[in-house]
Amino acid sequence: MGDTQTVYEPPSVEEIDTGGYPINTAAGTQTQQPPA
Amino acid sequence: MRRRNKSFRQARLLWRLGRRPSRAFTEPPERPVGAKLEITYACNLRCGFCYTDSPRRTLQRTPEMSDDQWRAVVRESLDLGIIEAVVTGGEPLLRREITVEVIETLASAGVGVTLNTNGWFVDDEVAARLGALSGVTAHVSVDGARADVHDAARGVPGSWRRAIEGIDRLFSAGVGVCVVHVVTPANVGELGAFLEQMWTLGVPWVRITPVIESGAAARGGNWRVSDRAVQRAVDDFRERHGTAMRVHPQAARADAIGLQGRVAPGSYLVRPNGDVRPDSLRPFTFGNAVADGVEACWNALREGWDDERIEQWARAMKRCDDIPASDLVPYLDDEVAIGGGRESGSESPRSAPVPTPTPPKNADAAEELVEARETVLRLALARRYRCAPLRWAGSGDKRFVRLAGGANYLRLNGSSGLVMDALDGGAPADAASALADRYGLDPRRAREDAIAATQELVKHRVVLPEEARNALPLEPGTSDLPGLEPVG
Numbered sequence: 001m002g003d004t005q006t007v008y009e010p011p012s013v014e015e016i017d018t019g020g021y022p023i024n025t026a027a028g029t030q031t032q033q034p035p036a
Numbered sequence: 037m038r039r040r041n042k043s044f045r046q047a048r049l050l051w052r053l054g055r056r057p058s059r060a061f062t063e064p065p066e067r068p069v070g071a072k073l074e075i076t077y078a079c080n081l082r083c084g085f086c087y088t089d090s091p092r093r094t095l096q097r098t099p100e101m102s103d104d105q106w107r108a109v110v111r112e113s114l115d116l117g118i119i120e121a122v123v124t125g126g127e128p129l130l131r132r133e134i135t136v137e138v139i140e141t142l143a144s145a146g147v148g149v150t151l152n153t154n155g156w157f158v159d160d161e162v163a164a165r166l167g168a169l170s171g172v173t174a175h176v177s178v179d180g181a182r183a184d185v186h187d188a189a190r191g192v193p194g195s196w197r198r199a200i201e202g203i204d205r206l207f208s209a210g211v212g213v214c215v216v217h218v219v220t221p222a223n224v225g226e227l228g229a230f231l232e233q234m235w236t237l238g239v240p241w242v243r244i245t246p247v248i249e250s251g252a253a254a255r256g257g258n259w260r261v262s263d264r265a266v267q268r269a270v271d272d273f274r275e276r277h278g279t280a281m282r283v284h285p286q287a288a289r290a291d292a293i294g295l296q297g298r299v300a301p302g303s304y305l306v307r308p309n310g311d312v313r314p315d316s317l318r319p320f321t322f323g324n325a326v327a328d329g330v331e332a333c334w335n336a337l338r339e340g341w342d343d344e345r346i347e348q349w350a351r352a353m354k355r356c357d358d359i360p361a362s363d364l365v366p367y368l369d370d371e372v373a374i375g376g377g378r379e380s381g382s383e384s385p386r387s388a389p390v391p392t393p394t395p396p397k398n399a400d401a402a403e404e405l406v407e408a409r410e411t412v413l414r415l416a417l418a419r420r421y422r423c424a425p426l427r428w429a430g431s432g433d434k435r436f437v438r439l440a441g442g443a444n445y446l447r448l449n450g451s452s453g454l455v456m457d458a459l460d461g462g463a464p465a466d467a468a469s470a471l472a473d474r475y476g477l478d479p480r481r482a483r484e485d486a487i488a489a490t491q492e493l494v495k496h497r498v499v500l501p502e503e504a505r506n507a508l509p510l511e512p513g514t515s516d517l518p519g520l521e522p523v524g
């Protein structure tokens with residue numbers, strides 16, 4: 001087995017409206033920071 | 037200044053009352069928006085509700101334009117500036133070479149093209165040639181969740197399987213497929229099962245249409261179904277699957293036909309013999325494309341579309357019964373020449389013989405349904421995909437995807453990311469195995485979720501069929517012409 005993931009969630013695909021802000025993928029969350 | 041007669045004033049009033057199709061013109065434009073090209077009268081099927089009465093024409097071997105004459109019509113149509121075309125019949129792929137050539141010519145010039153077909157003659161070569169083009173959609177007729185129901189409606193055994201396999205070939209080649217479902221008392225009870233099957237097969241669009249009682253349908257038969265029953269099945273489907281497959285039910289409203297009979301045409305229809313009509317509703321001709329040229333026909337149509345005879349005919353269409361009861365039924369009776377047209381044969385269309393449908397063998401409904409489901413599931417699980425050009429980042433339980441050339445991001449959860457990886461050169465069957473292995477799902481659940489995830493990934497353009505050369509179209513195109521879909 002590869003990655004350990006015991007809880008199954010049915011597949012989901014969501015469009016993200018970033019509103020022009022960057023996505024903080026490192027935190028795994030969508031952040032809204034003012035553009036530099 | 038063009039004379040604006042009573043018809044125009046009525047149409048304008050209807051517009052203000054919100055009772056006109058929103059896309060309609062108030063007067064025919066200088067440059068027509070589209071053309072509907074009926075390549076042939078002939079069809080290999082024998083549908084009792086055929087709105088063009090093709091089975092009768094097939095038996096009569098009604099003469100039609102040559103390939104060179106069709107090439108000229110297409111050239112003239114492009115010169116006129118059309119942006120949309122519907123290539124139809126009869127069954128247009130009975131004249132396979134000229135049909136595909138016409139589509140190639142139009143699509144290469146940037147025209148959006150819809151092919152109306154029963155799917156029977158869609159082989160790998162046809163699918164590949166259409167898939168090589170941009171902006172082409174195929175509208176394929178499927179009338180049942182079971183082969184025996186569809187085959188009974190279509191009058192030829194084997195037609196359900198050919199349609200389903202044709203859809204799979206087209207979609208696998210990257211052609212957008214809209215399934216057109218003619219709903220009747222014989223199939224409305226299984227509409228829910230039918231929608232499930234189309235969803236499993238990966239169809240992006242389904243259009244549900246009532247029988248329009250013109251052509252063969254006007255000879256008699258019980259065609260009407262409750263709009264409410266249709267809407268209930270559609271609502272149930274949306275409750276289960278959301279909008280991954282778009283379902284468009286079209287209500288049965290005869291008054292809409294009468295209403296549209298008073299709407300200025302934005303397009304024209306060329307019959308197989310070259311006669312030019314405003315559309316598939318109004319049985320009036322405005323010259324012949326071979327004898328007069330397409331431009332002259334379009335000008336005649338612009339000048340005479342609101343002729344008193346057309347207005348009187350349209351005004352009489354208030355209820356469903358009025359269409360077959362009319363003295364002038366579209367596609368059943370010979371058209372009336374307003375601005376010219378060719379004389380039809382001497383045989384009266386109403387008394388002309390029609391071919392006898394071949395009934396399917398006696399079948400067990402439950403067994404047929406299981407067999408149909410298995411056929412559809414087998415095709416869906418085996419279809420191979422690849423990822424679109426994209427970049428992704430994130431980790432095992434969450435990833436962010438950015439499609440090349442797009443400004444939007446997508447968020448995929450862990451199981452969806454697993455399916456995406458499996459589909460990059462693989463099939464939903466591989467994705468189901470991956471889900472079962474990773475999460476310990478039972479095979480049936482894994483298959484269902486893999487297919488659902490595939491639909492979502494296709495819808496969001498993350499994956500596309502492996503053989504597709506172009507991105508799948510975003511919209512289904514039209515079976516008819518701009519401004520002419522019945523109000524519903």
